[in-house]
Amino acid sequence: MIWIQTFLVSHRDVHRMKLDLHVHTFYSDDAVASPERLVIEAKNRGLDGIAVTDHNTTGAWKRAISAGKEHGIRVIRGEEVRVTHDGEEIGEVLVYFMDKEIKRGEIGDVLDKARQQGALVSVAHPFDYFRNRFKRVEEFKHDFDAVEAFNSRVVIPFFNQRALEFAKRNRLPVTAGSDAHCLNELGNAYTDAKARNFEELRRAIE
Template sequence: MMKVEMHMHTYYSSDGLITPAEARRVLNSGKVDVIAITDHDTIAGWKEFKGRKFIRGIEKTVEEDDGNRFHLLVYFINEKIKHTGFYEVIDDVREQDGFVAIAHPYDTLRHAPHEENLEEYGRYVDGIECINARMCVPHGNKRALDFAVKHKLVKIAGSDAHHWSEIGTAYVEADADDVEEFRKLLKLGRVSIKGGLSPIYVHTFSALRKHKLIGPKK
């Protein structure tokens, strides 16, 4: 079974610390088999995090009509998504034959959509992040899982790692031999989710990095 980390931030994210060497060290350990690169609104990391064990992705910030921002996880794309409106982003993903999921939809402390709009958004996305290892809101992951089941959306999971030690805390598992086969199974929903929550202190890494008090070990 292939284990895929679906949510990881490299040092190209303003709050990320993970370097290519650190990511490859985790891959070599066997903790996970493949890692999706999902930096905040940038694909700059693709040039360093490349190869058959990496999936090109992005955590895209989108805006609701009132200016509220939330995140979409996008995978299997070849160029940056430039729009910020939800429907325009969905169109961009479809043009690239990508896969799109709402990230941590019930984590109101970390860029979640307005709950009353979720039903509408659920009509257009492929999946829901049902396990986010950095979930800050009690029962947020359970509510996301319930929503995905109700609306027959693909369930995904990721650690939301910003430090290498977090990688693989939550992941997607599939009976695949390579990334292309995994992509096909993911789109069909023939995957399972595994994992739990990271220790609360991992948020310290992001805060210190964002305020430039620590940096990546290049």
């Protein structure tokens, strides 16, 4: 199991949370686990919470939140949204603390819709040349609240290292997640956050 020390990390003597901030259910067309099974597995693996970030859909929210309440796992309403610019697909962003679904589309529109509902945006696996790297990350760096600096499905460590260096250079908070598409991947990476609840987590990212 891998975890990342981020700008959100706490010391051992204060409250903190272990959160996998990039998780997919079978509401994503390339993932296989139900929302309920993911929540139970999160508890089994010692996580405090997960962000449900299915591809361009929020269909799993209701089931995941219900299961989270039953099993004592916090669930962040999220989505991994594919974005374009000038007609070209340029990558994906992770949107957290949402109220309603955002459709894939022009990055400016996606960012505006995220801001309108008070959501936070982290650029997903920005330098993974094998899986939807973010092609214009420098151009839009000031529009991101955070950078996904460790994604455990990234197969070349250098790609994660570049993401971390990019975040540090631009003074952006970083997040980590497994990008789990099945139960076995859940918690392979997580964010160790100095926070006792989601409000404190939001403030840490902001």
